[in-house]
Amino acid sequence: MFLHFQLNALSCITAAVLALAASMAQAQELQTVKIAHAGPTSGGIAHIGKDTENGVHLAIDELNAQNLVIGGKKIKFELVAEDDAGDPRQATAVAQKLCDSKVAGVVGHLQSGTTIPASTVYNKCGIPHITASATNPDLAKPGYKTSFRLIANDNALGAALAIFAHDALKLKRVAIIDDRTAYGQGVADVFKATARQKGMEVVGEEFTSDKATDFMAILTSIKSKKPDAIFFGGLDAQAGPMLRQMEQLGLSSVKFFGGDALCTEKLPELSSKAASLKNVTCATGGASLQKMQGGAEWKKRYDAKFPGQFQIYSPYAYDATFVLVDAMKRANSTDPKAYLPFIGKTQFKGVTANIAFTSQGELTKPAVTLYTYKNNVRVALN
Template sequence: MQMKFKLTVIAALASLAGMASAEDLIVKIGHVAPLSGSQAHYGKDNENGVRMAIEDLNAQNIMIGGKKAKFEIVAEDDAADPKQGTAAAQKLCDAKVAGVVGHLNSGTTIPASKIYNDCGIPHITGAATNPNLTKPGYNTTFRIIANDNALGAGLAFYAIDGLKLKTVAVIDDRTAYGQGVAEVFKRTALSKGMKVVDEQFTTDKATDFMAILTAVKAKKPDAIFFGGMDPQAGPMLRQMEQLGMSNVKFFGGDGICTTEVAKLAAGAKTVENIVCAEGGASLAKMPGGEAWKKRYDAKYPNQFQVYSPYTYDATFVLVDAMKRAKSSDPKVYLPELMKTNYKGVTTTIAFEPNGELKNPAITLYVYKDGKKTPLN
């Protein structure tokens, strides 16, 4: 009899425990980036940042509206393709995620931003830099990194004022990102008296640039500006070396500013000619950068690229707004997101009325012995 009573009590307690966990608030955070294709190394790095944030948040036993919140990632692959990007965005809307971190590319983020706006879900990108992203004025769109206006202009100023270069050839990959950053660089360079001696374009799938570079070489530029990503920049640098263009500086935005670019250039000495820009401070100058990077490397060895500190912060910014609103419902916490003043790993994050980051920093980098090194 006593044994039966004990078993009944245990069963009742187990049932209560089940009820308690059933009352936990499940908060789904979406993440989208290319997890397949030539840009998968960026996408995986971005996803790692979100996963690390979710782990850290779950360890904090956060309460939202009186309930213990349990955070989960819903990860989607957009393969850096605009069509797949909008399909992934719709999938996250249908899954009723509380918020989204992403996307990586401007070409996927811009069309996806309309989907998120239409279904009322906030999204924060820590990677897409085309200024057109915030132009529609959607109150669901946020960016926590400097845009191409800052990156392209900063590189042009350094080329002219810092290196005293007189002529440049501009190549872009015809994506929203590549064209955008190249256009800003060109416009700023021309306004400061630099001569653009040639303009060429390629695609974000190409690997053979010999014809383009041969045409550029004939114009004898001091520098090439490339608007694009590292899967193209690496082979381009290798082919520049093969064509004897080892004295030509190679400028680009955050798309080429990776640890991977030196590997993709297969040891070409022209890597030493790179000058690239990233939105945000260098890891050493970020408020929590170096300590965070140690933890990241322990968890995800040899996977760090560029944007994971930003996707980490973006996840915390979403949750910070939910905590202040006492709700994970996007309609309820969205007004709090606009009032963000969050001390993150990357910087103190606050937003302009259009969702752009207030007071964004940029950092210029060069490569010494194949290693990415901040200039400022």
């Protein structure tokens, strides 16, 4: 009887020890993997930067709900959010900080002027980054194997707008303004070249900055040249007041073209719902939310978590996060050196599109959508 009691007690102790060991092993197997978002969450376009950060945040929450096991370890993803303030020097500092903290991958940056210098830093430390928004073709020119883009570049955006201006609207005279950034100049140059190829006359060229708010002098100069349209290579933070000032100068009938960085949900607010808003045609590098294969359901989930914050790039930032993790799963490793080669072999069915990359990190099948604004709401034209 006593021996039986001892055996039972020993059995209970053994079971408790085994359970504790199993619990400790499980705890040891949990690995935190940091995925970073880098973009402007302060300053004039903080609303756009926050939107992309939200996209990464939503993706990480959904990935963590999957209880993934990679390389034999349970994975918990953690968002590391960094503000580059839309400044190239701050962007490179942020990139170095993320390298030093050994994040597994980066979604960012937002603008071409920040993404291009940051890409050099990521290339040196071997961390993959996917931009959901930067469109200047120069990003791909160095051939960095760490750089990827999830939308069409300026060659597609600027050309599509010029072709629409000539073929659909039959415009003949256009003036061009750019904000002297890598993005603004890049998309303006493509529009200008394509417009001239189509036989349109460029009657004036002006420039401003991505911090300016007063455009009366350059708009007055342009008005004297009687353009049918103005193309602006720049951000919604400048396009909004520019549209207001066009109205004040009697330019409300002049068409207004721009790329994806001004093609936001916030443009009506930034323009104070100016009458000139109805003349806007802008382009984004991807399908409209309504035509994305997972857009409608994704938007419901986004709005539930971040009500009233949607702008433009968050679906692409969401997909970029999933593309990084998809490569980790296929490599069975969260080590950037191990999973980086697998990004280039991506065949991923995302919310925005079926995603695959060229050898230069560009999408194999980029889409372009044109938008206008009706009753102060952005609507797709194609």
